[in-house]
Amino acid sequence: AVHLQGQEAKKKQQAAGGPGGATAYTAPPTPLFEKVLEAFDAGRACGDSGLKGMAGREKLRKMLFCLAEAVREHARAKLAAARSLTFHSDASKNRLLLLCEMCGDDLVPGHCLLGTADLEDDCSAAVLMTAVLRILNDLFTPLMGAPRHAAKVETAPDLQALDHVARIAEVFNADAAADEQLAGSMLQCVKVNSSGALGFHDDGGGAPVPGGPG
Numbered sequence: 001a002v003h004l005q006g007q008e009a010k011k012k013q014q015a016a017g018g019p020g021g022a023t024a025y026t027a028p029p030t031p032l033f034e035k036v037l038e039a040f041d042a043g044r045a046c047g048d049s050g051l052k053g054m055a056g057r058e059k060l061r062k063m064l065f066c067l068a069e070a071v072r073e074h075a076r077a078k079l080a081a082a083r084s085l086t087f088h089s090d091a092s093k094n095r096l097l098l099l100c101e102m103c104g105d106d107l108v109p110g111h112c113l114l115g116t117a118d119l120e121d122d123c124s125a126a127v128l129m130t131a132v133l134r135i136l137n138d139l140f141t142p143l144m145g146a147p148r149h150a151a152k153v154e155t156a157p158d159l160q161a162l163d164h165v166a167r168i169a170e171v172f173n174a175d176a177a178a179d180e181q182l183a184g185s186m187l188q189c190v191k192v193n194s195s196g197a198l199g200f201h202d203d204g205g206g207a208p209v210p211g212g213p214g
Contacts, residue, residue, distance in 0.1 A: 028055070028063060036063050061147050072139060075112045076158075078102065079165060082110070086171040087187075089132065091180060094119045096131045102168075114139055125182035132187060136165065 036055060055063060079085070082102035090097045098114040115138060117131035138144050141157045172187050174180035 027066075028059070033063060033067065036060065037067055040064060040067075058147070065145070065147055069143065073142070075114065076140065076142075076161060078110055078112055080161060083168055085165065085169045086173060087114075087132070087169060088173045089128070089180060089183075090175065091119065091123050091128060091177070094121055094123065096128060096135075098132060098135050123177075123179055125179045125186060128180060128183035129186045132183065136162065140165075 032055070079100075079102065081104045083104050084102060086101045088099045088101065090099075096117045096119055098116070099111065100114055101109060101111045103109050115135035117135050119127055119131060137157055140161045141155050143155050146155075172184035174184050
């Protein structure tokens with residue numbers, strides 16, 4: 001009976017869709033998002049069974065993605081307003097952590113986490129550089145990595161935002177490891193390429209590309 005009621009509710013929702021029979025999707029209420037976030041912070045939102053009494057596994061996965069995308073959107077907005085940018089990287093246990101500090105026209109400092117990347121047992125300069133570029137490309141591709149059962153959406157990198165970051169980056173801060181220092185030097189030769197993403201560009205002799213990150 002419960003299953004039949006659910007099917008009837010789904011049919012009514014589809015019937016209420018827009019022109020062309022599009023299905024209407026209703027987001028969960030804000031209080032439920034707050035409870036999911038509280039549970040995640042407490043380490044209770046990662047199990048296979050979801051959140052008992054609040055959200056099943058698939059619904060929970062989508063809600064966590066929405067919360068994460070909201071954080072990424074906040075980071076994108078802060079970077080869009082920045083006029084000067086410093087990257088901070090830390091490679092440890094085959095994982096790269098990338099953060100940044102920035103300031104805008106008001107000279108008020110800000111900071112945010114840009115992302116992490118798996119180095120897969122290879123911490124060479126080339127792999128570190130590729131990981132940094134992958135983090136930035138993923139950050140500036142809205143809705144990147146949406147759950148496979150979510151509504152299908154087209155994703156594409158924000159070329160204007162990527163170019164903005166490449167132009168305002170002034171410092172790449174890494175520890176004393178030679179590979180991380182070399183990766184920072186290689187990132188001087190980065191620009192938005194023809195495929196619409198940040199990529200390495202050597203114009204001969206490894207000279208920095210004008211306007212690229214330093």
